[in-house]
Amino acid sequence: MQPEALFGMALGIVPPWEVTAVIFSKESNRLDITIDFQRGATFPCPVCGAPASAYDTTEKTWQHLNFFQYEAYLHARVPRVNCPNEGCGVKQVQVPWARAGSGFTLLFEALVMTMARDMPVNVMARLFSVTDTRLWRVINAYVEIARAKEDFSDVKRIGVDETSVKKGHDYVSFFFDLDKKKLLFGTEGKDNETVKAFVADLKKHGGDPEQITDAAIDMSKAFIKGIKEQLPKGIKEQLPNAATTFDRFHLIKLMNETMGKIRADEARLFPEILKKSRYLFLKNPENLTPEEEQRLDAIVTSQSLKSTEAYTHKLNLQNVYFAESRQEAETLLKQWHKKTSKRHRPYPEDVQDGKGSLGRHLELL
Ligand SMILES: [Zn+2]
Numbered sequence: 001m002q003p004e005a006l007f008g009m010a011l012g013i014v015p016p017w018e019v020t021a022v023i024f025s026k027e028s029n030r031l032d033i034t035i036d037f038q039r040g041a042t043f044p045c046p047v048c049g050a051p052a053s054a055y056d057t058t059e060k061t062w063q064h065l066n067f068f069q070y071e072a073y074l075h076a077r078v079p080r081v082n083c084p085n086e087g088c089g090v091k092q093v094q095v096p097w098a099r100a101g102s103g104f105t106l107l108f109e110a111l112v113m114t115m116a117r118d119m120p121v122n123v124m125a126r127l128f129s130v131t132d133t134r135l136w137r138v139i140n141a142y143v144e145i146a147r148a149k150e151d152f153s154d155v156k157r158i159g160v161d162e163t164s165v166k167k168g169h170d171y172v173s174f175f176f177d178l179d180k181k182k183l184l185f186g187t188e189g190k191d192n193e194t195v196k197a198f199v200a201d202l203k204k205h206g207g208d209p210e211q212i213t214d215a216a217i218d219m220s221k222a223f224i225k226g227i228k229e230q231l232p233k234g235i236k237e238q239l240p241n242a243a244t245t246f247d248r249f250h251l252i253k254l255m256n257e258t259m260g261k262i263r264a265d266e267a268r269l270f271p272e273i274l275k276k277s278r279y280l281f282l283k284n285p286e287n288l289t290p291e292e293e294q295r296l297d298a299i300v301t302s303q304s305l306k307s308t309e310a311y312t313h314k315l316n317l318q319n320v321y322f323a324e325s326r327q328e329a330e331t332l333l334k335q336w337h338k339k340t341s342k343r344h345r346p347y348p349e350d351v352q353d354g355k356g357s358l359g360r361h362l363e364l365l
Pocket residue numbers: 045046047048049050083084085088089
């Protein structure tokens with residue numbers, strides 16, 4: 001078998017197209033494959049499908065998957081056809097191995113899209129010796145095709161998460177469907193403008209902002225100077241029927257951070273009691289090993305500590321989420337709020353009453 005026929009088979013080239021030349025150059029580190037159409041060939045008209053003959057041609061090149069370590073390129077003269085049917089006119093033929101307007105073959109693009117899931121685009125760019133701009137163009141094209149098909153008509157409960165690439169810089173906001181656990185929309189920025197952009201996109205995909213009943217937001221970021229009111233305000237304006245909630249994950253995270261600070265500060269005062277106790281306080285009680293449980297018990301009963309109190313507040317806050325009814329949750333949350341608003345009593349007094357704060361608070365519940 002001739003190399004031309006072999007490459008034609010490997011590439012899935014079918015008439016009227018055929019591989020007419022294969023040039024391999026070790027020096028220039030590349031493989032060049034020329035594809036051409038047979039003389040007098042006809043192509044289906046891109047408008048009506050009727051067989052039409054070539055009118056004129058343009059030379060084009062596509063980068064293909066590497067041939068082992070060698071870069072591979074396809075070349076072809078792509079015809080415009082003159083359709084015999086009135087109203088069609090002169091039209092560009094679509095080649096079967098590439099997307100219209102792309103400088104890469106479909107197989108190359110498929111590889112790019114597969115690798116892009118796990119690999120940074122600039123790393124891929126180096127690997128393929130192409131600019132990352134060209135790869136982004138491929139990725140954006142397919143993302144647009146996929147997003148155009150999205151249907152947001154049944155979105156009712158959303159989560160909003162803001163994050164910064166660097167601390168305090170370049171914010172991006174993400175909007176999730178909480179029921180489907182799926183990303184709906186992402187945009188630069190962190191204020192009510194992002195909610196506007198989300199709502200516009202939601203409508204574009206058949207969604208209804210008035211149908212949104214809940215919006216969960218990330219509490220810690222809401223307290224960053226200057227945006228405290230922005231996001232809730234945006235939600236109120238753009239999603240009139242949505243109740244705003246601080247999401248559980250960030251709330252518990254914030255509680256853990258506060259507890260961690262209290263514990264770290266106190267560990268300086270009582271190093272013999274609190275040393276190496278960080279994870280005991282952070283872990284959920286049901287995940288503690290028997291030894292860890294024993295150590296934590298010893299800490300919370302040894303002396304009334306602010307750390308112990310903070311730990312109790314954390315457990316009580318988590319318990320709100322295990323409430324079996326809305327009423328029970330409200331009661332638990334009110335109790336939690338009342339207790340967390342109280343100041344810690346001075347150490348000596350606590351020691352005298354003979355009980356750790358944990359015991360006291362558990363009794364109160
Ligand atoms: Zn036609």
